[in-house]
Amino acid sequence: MTIDSHHHLWRYSSEEYGWIDDAMSPLKHDFLPRDLVAVMQEAGIDGSVAVQARQSVEETRWLLKLADECDAIRGVVGWAPIVGSEFPGVLDEFRQRKKLSGLRHILQAEPVDYMLRSDFNSGIRMLLQYGLAYDVLIYERQLPQAIEFVDRHPEQVFVLDHIAKPRIRDGMVEPWSSMVREMGKRENVWCKVSGLVTEADWTSWTAGLLKPYLDTVVDAFGPQRLLAGSDWPVCLVASGYVRWFEVLNDYFAKFSDAEREAIFGGTAIQVYKLR
16 A cells, blocks of 8 residues: 555634745645545555644544544544643543554754653653554754654654655755654654755755765665655645655666565554554
């Protein structure tokens, strides 16, 4: 089964999605399951993981409702108030929601040391008993703190989103490459091959330009710890859904059948416990 391990859904409003500026005008409308299923079918993708875009429990409830109503959405990475007294209650509320696969906080918008706070780490320690993965959304500059963070939780499953957002637009491979290779030494960390085109120049990127970054994460994590994802609809500012999967399919064409099966679905099913 092929899985898109990372996409979003929303009902657009300028108030709730203020980060969508005029340069991202293709994103200024609703993206709902029917839209998702249409592009998945065109790309030959069987299932997906919906990921939070707003930091609200209400959005997580909404995504889980959509997942219950849409067989193509196999899992949800939601948001919950990890820092705060209400966190245990929210986890208990979601305990029976079988499609809740993980949680995420938009760490890229926080100070670099936010993920090292004691209250944040106390919340992360609670995830083990619920069997939830944790998605790490950061920029390259936050990798040193992220490495220290994951080292505090050697039993927790972590998924590094968007290969930690290297400076592709600037053509910079280092120091990202060295740091992501260090992160890859942690066997409880997986990596999503997604979000590259939006870190590149939106109008002039090429598959060749992305190759050094793809080569690095293959070397750092190995094929068995990579998950293919679209970052749809955000990717639409730089690439169509089908085009992105064509780029990935071309790059991984020479890999073994077993490796491709892992990258394009098997690993996501394992890490997110998809049904």
